[in-house]
Amino acid sequence: MLDEKIKQELIDIVGSENFTDAKIDMVSYAYDAMGPKGNPDCAVWVTTAEQISEIMKLANREMIPVTPRAAGTGIAGMIVPFQGGIVMDVMRMDRILEINVEDRVCIVEPGVVYADLQKALAPLGFTLPTEPGSSIASAIGGNVATNAGGLKGAKYGSTKDYVLGMTVVLPDGRLMKTGTRTMKTSSGYNLTQLFVGSEGTLGIMTEIILKIVPLAGATATGLGLFNSLEDAGNAVCRTMSSGVIPSVMEVMGRYLIQAINENTDLKLPDVDTMLLVETDAYTQGDADMQMEKVIEIFKENNAFEVTLAKTPQERADLWAARKSTYPVSARLNNSILVEDVTVPMSQLARLFREFGKIIEKYELKVAMCAHAGDGNFHPLITFDGRDEEMVEKVEKANDELFKLAIELGGTLTGEHGIGIVKAKYMSLEHDPVAMDMMRTVKRAFDPNNILNPGKMALDNDD
Amino acid sequence: MLDEKIKQELIDIVGSENFTDAKIDMVSYAYDAMGPKGNPDCAVWVTTAEQISEIMKLANREMIPVTPRAAGTGIAGMIVPFQGGIVMDVMRMDRILEINVEDRVCIVEPGVVYADLQKALAPLGFTLPTEPGSSIASAIGGNVATNAGGLKGAKYGSTKDYVLGMTVVLPDGRLMKTGTRTMKTSSGYNLTQLFVGSEGTLGIMTEIILKIVPLAGATATGLGLFNSLEDAGNAVCRTMSSGVIPSVMEVMGRYLIQAINENTDLKLPDVDTMLLVETDAYTQGDADMQMEKVIEIFKENNAFEVTLAKTPQERADLWAARKSTYPVSARLNNSILVEDVTVPMSQLARLFREFGKIIEKYELKVAMCAHAGDGNFHPLITFDGRDEEMVEKVEKANDELFKLAIELGGTLTGEHGIGIVKAKYMSLEHDPVAMDMMRTVKRAFDPNNILNPGKMALDNDD
Numbered sequence: 048m049l050d051e052k053i054k055q056e057l058i059d060i061v062g063s064e065n066f067t068d069a070k071i072d073m074v075s076y077a078y079d080a081m082g083p084k085g086n087p088d089c090a091v092w093v094t095t096a097e098q099i100s101e102i103m104k105l106a107n108r109e110m111i112p113v114t115p116r117a118a119g120t121g122i123a124g125m126i127v128p129f130q131g132g133i134v135m136d137v138m139r140m141d142r143i144l145e146i147n148v149e150d151r152v153c154i155v156e157p158g159v160v161y162a163d164l165q166k167a168l169a170p171l172g173f174t175l176p177t178e179p180g181s182s183i184a185s186a187i188g189g190n191v192a193t194n195a196g197g198l199k200g201a202k203y204g205s206t207k208d209y210v211l212g213m214t215v216v217l218p219d220g221r222l223m224k225t226g227t228r229t230m231k232t233s234s235g236y237n238l239t240q241l242f243v244g245s246e247g248t249l250g251i252m253t254e255i256i257l258k259i260v261p262l263a264g265a266t267a268t269g270l271g272l273f274n275s276l277e278d279a280g281n282a283v284c285r286t287m288s289s290g291v292i293p294s295v296m297e298v299m300g301r302y303l304i305q306a307i308n309e310n311t312d313l314k315l316p317d318v319d320t321m322l323l324v325e326t327d328a329y330t331q332g333d334a335d336m337q338m339e340k341v342i343e344i345f346k347e348n349n350a351f352e353v354t355l356a357k358t359p360q361e362r363a364d365l366w367a368a369r370k371s372t373y374p375v376s377a378r379l380n381n382s383i384l385v386e387d388v389t390v391p392m393s394q395l396a397r398l399f400r401e402f403g404k405i406i407e408k409y410e411l412k413v414a415m416c417a418h419a420g421d422g423n424f425h426p427l428i429t430f431d432g433r434d435e436e437m438v439e440k441v442e443k444a445n446d447e448l449f450k451l452a453i454e455l456g457g458t459l460t461g462e463h464g465i466g467i468v469k470a471k472y473m474s475l476e477h478d479p480v481a482m483d484m485m486r487t488v489k490r491a492f493d494p495n496n497i498l499n500p501g502k503m504a505l506d507n508d509d
Numbered sequence: 510m511l512d513e514k515i516k517q518e519l520i521d522i523v524g525s526e527n528f529t530d531a532k533i534d535m536v537s538y539a540y541d542a543m544g545p546k547g548n549p550d551c552a553v554w555v556t557t558a559e560q561i562s563e564i565m566k567l568a569n570r571e572m573i574p575v576t577p578r579a580a581g582t583g584i585a586g587m588i589v590p591f592q593g594g595i596v597m598d599v600m601r602m603d604r605i606l607e608i609n610v611e612d613r614v615c616i617v618e619p620g621v622v623y624a625d626l627q628k629a630l631a632p633l634g635f636t637l638p639t640e641p642g643s644s645i646a647s648a649i650g651g652n653v654a655t656n657a658g659g660l661k662g663a664k665y666g667s668t669k670d671y672v673l674g675m676t677v678v679l680p681d682g683r684l685m686k687t688g689t690r691t692m693k694t695s696s697g698y699n700l701t702q703l704f705v706g707s708e709g710t711l712g713i714m715t716e717i718i719l720k721i722v723p724l725a726g727a728t729a730t731g732l733g734l735f736n737s738l739e740d741a742g743n744a745v746c747r748t749m750s751s752g753v754i755p756s757v758m759e760v761m762g763r764y765l766i767q768a769i770n771e772n773t774d775l776k777l778p779d780v781d782t783m784l785l786v787e788t789d790a791y792t793q794g795d796a797d798m799q800m801e802k803v804i805e806i807f808k809e810n811n812a813f814e815v816t817l818a819k820t821p822q823e824r825a826d827l828w829a830a831r832k833s834t835y836p837v838s839a840r841l842n843n844s845i846l847v848e849d850v851t852v853p854m855s856q857l858a859r860l861f862r863e864f865g866k867i868i869e870k871y872e873l874k875v876a877m878c879a880h881a882g883d884g885n886f887h888p889l890i891t892f893d894g895r896d897e898e899m900v901e902k903v904e905k906a907n908d909e910l911f912k913l914a915i916e917l918g919g920t921l922t923g924e925h926g927i928g929i930v931k932a933k934y935m936s937l938e939h940d941p942v943a944m945d946m947m948r949t950v951k952r953a954f955d956p957n958n959i960l961n962p963g964k965m966a967l968d969n970d971d
Contacts, residue, residue, distance in 0.1 A: 149855035172752050194695040205693045207702075208670065223942040229851045230883035231667045232920040233656040233706050234927060234938055235965060236947045240669075240702035244695050261752040288610045290634050290723040291791060329753060333795035389691045393611035416769045421692035458694035465696060476696055480685040484954070485698045491953045492946070503697060 048090040053109055057091055057133070060101045065092040065139070076116070076134040080181075081385065082124030082468055084356050087114070090134040096214065096222055096253040099135065103251070104220035106133060106497050114499050115247040117157055117189035120181040122385055123466030125193070125246040129501050135251065137188050144168055144254060152211060152228045153259055157252045158189025164253050173259040176294075179462070180373065188252055194244030195505035196462030198369070201287065201420020202294040202327070205462065209258045213369055215242055215250040218493035241488070247499045249492045263294070263327035267338040268356035270365055272346040273320040276300055276403065280396030282322060282348035283419040285391050291337040293420060295325035297369050300415025303376065303427070310375040311337045313368050322350070322367055322419070367418075372427070376414040378480060382432030384441055388452035388463030389423040396454055398424055405447045409440040423461035424452075449475060465503045473504040511550040515571055516762050519553055519595070522563045527601070528556040538578070538596040542643075543847065544586030544930055546952035549576070552596040558676065558684055558715040561597065565713070566682035568595060568959050576961050577709040579619055579648035584847055585928025587708040597713065599650050605629055606716060613721055614673060615688045619650025619714045635721040638665035638756075641924070642835065651715055656706035658924030660831070663749065663882020664756040664789070668706045672719045677704055677712040680955035686780065703950070708926050709961040711954045725756070725789030729800040730818035732827055733807040734924060735782040738762055738865065738877060742858030744784060744810035745881040746769070749854050751806055753799040755882060757787035759831050760875025765838065765889070773828050774838040784881070785827055805966050831878075834889070836878040844894030846903060850914035851885040851923030860886055860917055867909045871902040886914075911937060927965045933967040 049057075049068060067073075068089040076087045088111075089488075093099050106113045112132030120125060140156035147153065150172050154226045155164060161175070161182045168325060178197040179185050185195065198207040212226020226232065226239035240353050242249055273279040279298050286293060290396055299307075299321045306382065308315050322345070326337035342353045356362035377383050390398050399415075402424070406413045414427040428444065430437045449459055449472045459469050459476050474482055481505070489496075489505045500506060511519075511530060520528045529535075530551040538549045550573075555561050568575045574594030581588060590596050602618035603970045605626060610633050616624060623637070623644045630636055640659040641647050647657065658667040673731065674688020688694065688701035693878075704711055735741040741760050748755060761769075770777050775785065784807070788799035804815045818824035839845050852860050859876075864886070868875045876889040890906065892899045911921055911934045921931050921938050936944055944966070951958075951967045962968060 070745070102932060141515055142747055147853075147855065149746055150853040151750060194693075194699075196693050196695070203696075207699065217942065217946070221942045223946060224940050225943060227851075227920045227938075228853050229920050229923065230854070231656075231658050231662060231851055231885065231923045233658070233667075233922045233924050234920045234931075235706075235935060235943070236711075237656075237669070237702045237706055238943060238946060238950075241701045244697075244699055249698075260752065264752070284611055290726070292723065299664060309626045309668055328790060328792075328795050330790075330792070330795045330798050333792040335792050336792050389689075389693055391609075391612040391614070391690050392692070393609065423693065456690055458691050458696045460695045461691065461693045462695050469696075476689075478686050479684045480679065481687060481697070481700060484679070484685060484700060487953045488698055488700075488703075488950070491949050 060098050061091045075465040079121045079126050081122035082127055084132050085127035085129045087128040087134045088131050092136045092139045094139050099216040099251050100220040112500050115251045117186035118184050120185040123464045123468045125466035125502050127477050154256050155187050157351045159187045161185050172261050172262050177206050192247050193464035198463045200293045201296050202292045210243050211258055212239050212256040213252050214254040215252050217250045218498040264329040265331040265334045266327045267334040269324045269348040270354050271322040272318045274400040276320050277396045278349040279322045280399045282345050284392045286341050287345045293324050297323040297418030298417040298419040303414035306375040340345040351420045372416050376427040382430050384428040387463045388459045390455045390457035392422050393454040395422055402449050405444050409444045470504040522560050523553045539649045541583045541588050543584035544589055547589035547591045548593050549590040549596045550593050554598045556601050558769055561678040561713050562682040574962050577713045579651035581645050582643040583645050583648040585926045585930045587926055587928035587964050605872040616718050617649050618841040621649045623647050634724050636724050639668050641799045654709050655926035661756045662880055663758050664754045672705050673720050674701050674718040675717040677714050680714045680960040726787045726791040727796045729796040730824045731786045732816050733784040734780045734813040734814040735812055737780050739858045740811040740860040741782045741784045742861045744807050747806045748803050753802050755786050756789045758882030759785040760879040760881040765876035768837040834878050838889040844892050846890040848888055849923045849925045852917045852919035854884050861915050867906050871906045882927035932966040
């Protein structure tokens with residue numbers, strides 16, 4: 048419970064219309080899109096860097112935790128306020144401050160929704176090509192805070208590859224600019240990239256400078272059908288090292304395909320594994336040449352059918368199938384766990400195979416999908432969350448998945464971040480010195496551990 | 510002068526064949542490829558992480574500065590040991606530890622020369638596309654330490670875009686792994702990028718994991734002739750925002766062209782400004798289509814002639830001209846100063862124009878060149894270094910150039926780094942809070958300020 052005096056100070060900073068401690072709001076702010084429940088004392092909608100600065104000074108003085116939050120679409124618990132305190136909602140900072148095609152940059156506030164930015168860029172012939180799965184809802188601030196990846200990561204990389212600089216409020220309330228709007232710089236430490244993926248633990252972004260790129264002039268879209276995930280995994284690995292880099296390589300497994308067919312009228316083929324692939328270029332000839340190479344590789348890796356989208360409608364249908372993954376999976380049972388381990392490309396088929404054994408062992412239902420082109424595996428484990436035995440099985444399978452990914456030279460998370468959900472696995476991936484240096488950085492920026500405490504295993508001493 | 514006991518300890522660590530304090534070696538190790546003179550006490554050739562670790566422990570115990578050094582091709586003074594102590598030469602750590610085409614990564618020691626890595630990658634159809642101007646001589650360790658850019662930055666970015674992870678010895682001697690060999694990760698703070706561009710002030714890399722990319726299947730090479738640098742600058746800006754991204758856009762000015770013609774038999778046209786451009790793609794049709802667009806834009810921006818390289822020899826000649834820039838400029842007088850300010854693309858023409866006024870004011874001879882596609886300007890100021898008045902003029906012009914670049918929204922350095930040469934300008938670009946946080950990071954990693962002290966303005970309090 049917030050002290051009345053502090054509550055009044057917060058209201059003085061943001062205005063009463065931008066403050067809430069109403070129970071119904073506290074329920075909303077207790078969750079992200081999936082994770083466990085927090086216990087916020089209040090929430091503020093900030094609209095300026097100055098307000099954020101004042102709040103951080105107050106929080107530091109009173110030692111109150113502050114949890115920054117954008118669209119709330121995260122699923123690793125990073126915006127869940129487990130230690131109470133203030134939820135700082137940045138979604139009213141939603142201005143696109145500048146789009147400068149000549150400089151190939153845009154500058155946005157953290158609450159700009161990804162899809163809205165894309166809508167503003169597209170008529171100019173430009174794009175921010177990161178395209179997270181949550182593109183309709185997630186905000187740029189959250190994309191940057193988690194270093195979000197997405198459907199086009201195979202060719203276009205992750206959010207970090209597009210963040211050139213930012214304005215950020217530090218935990219002590221000071222305002223700092225990092226980076227530049229130039230295409231490159233070697234001037235000083237790269238503080239910008241320290242904030243990208245830092246999950247709101249080092250500062251609160253108020254402006255973000257992003258590099259934008261021209262929309263591809265031409266694309267080709269194809270679909271490969273396979274009898275096993277493993278064959279598809281091998282096809283992806285061979286494709287990505289063949290000399291062409293498709294922009295999209297999405298794997299969908301049997302259970303997911305069935306779920307899509309049961310819940311939509313997309314009428315996907317009843318197969319074990321589908322692999323959606325897209326190539327792009329300036330010219331159709333180039334995109335088609337890449338696709339020919341992809342098809343050849345698919346066939347060499349046991350694709351029993353490869354079809355091309357010949358019309359925009361066919362392409363839209365393929366995409367609709369892929370985009371329906373989360374909604375249809377969420378219908379499969381009352382609980383769902385989505386992971387995003389990522390492995391070196393050569394280990395993808397093996398990851399599919401070994402994880403197949405794990406889910407068999409624990410008798411789990413898993414909708415398999417993957418941003419396979421960058422080795423990013425998304426198993427959607429669906430289960431009855433009221434069944435304790437089942438919950439325990441899911442947790443065990445999850446443990447084994449993380450261990451497996453690390454054994455294969457992979458990482459715990461390709462694009463969702465660590466948050467609280469993966470915090471206990473951090474030392475599986477990072478050696479004790481790296482853990483120590485992350486904690487050292489955290490202490491250097493936030494000595495009172497005020498900002499988003501308890502996340503990313505930064506408080507622990509293991 | 511090094512204490513005899515410490516000297517013996519160093520010899521015990523690296524072996525007497527890997528230690529020197531001979532006067533002739535100390536002269537070599539007092540310089541980089543351009544900057545002022547340092548005063549090393551000794552140098553060691555390290556070959557293992559363990560040796561580096563032992564030396565750092567010793568240096569910390571005895572408070573001796575350690576200056577890491579790779580190929581020594583830098584020109585910002587970052588490897589110059591101004592505070593004496595130990596020069597740590599990593600050039601005997603020159604093994605390519607792994608090239609894995611399936612994973613699209615290679616792992617190298619810091620002393621691997623860029624060109625040698627390229628030679629190993631090319632037969633496999635892959636490349637590290639950063640291509641610094643110093644590609645024949647510079648080493649990957651130095652490329653990473655400076656976040657080196659290069660000739661293909663317009664399309665392919667800088668070194669930072671290819672560094673996925675590393676093994677690094679911290680100033681206190683502890684060994685740490687950062688990052689991963691996966692194509693993406695959102696796991697923990699991005700310590701990797703904190704080291705990229707940190708100029709050997711935070712740790713000493715012993716292994717570097719780099720992303721590699723397929724060689725382009727097809728290229729087109731063209732040359733635009735202009736009556737002014739400003740027209741060429743406008744042509745570059747228009748091209749880069751037109752929807753195509755050429756891989757190369759190199760500007761060469763009149764004085765440079767004359768110098769090339771006087772010192773080679775390349776017989777370049779006697780014009781004010783040349784703009785070398787290259788496009789690439791999987792297919793020739795795509796590269797040609799991009800080039801057609803470029804030519805159209807060049808003509809709209811007053812190019813009075815545009816020619817295409819029709820044979821490999823013609824292409825090689827154009828490249829030979831560009832690659833001769835430094836050697837021929839160095840012949841123009843006994844001293845040369847090379848800068849690398851970088852501005853937003855829209856400001857490039859203005860930078861050319863305003864800098865033209867500066868050199869006119871100070872009556873300087875400047876060979877103009879630019880990696881123009883990413884806004885990176887390389888004026889090569891040639892002068893008589895024995896003429897004090899001239900030296901003063903050069904310094905004043907340099908001051909004005911940095912102020913101009915920052916006024917235009919640019920950065921002090923696009924690819925060479927800060928070192929000592931640009932240290933005094935750091936607070937022009939970075940606000941006091943950013944300067945404070947860079948120093949805070951430095952202190953957190955290196956509390957005794959043992960590692961490459963005095964660089965990047967990290968010691969100052971301004």
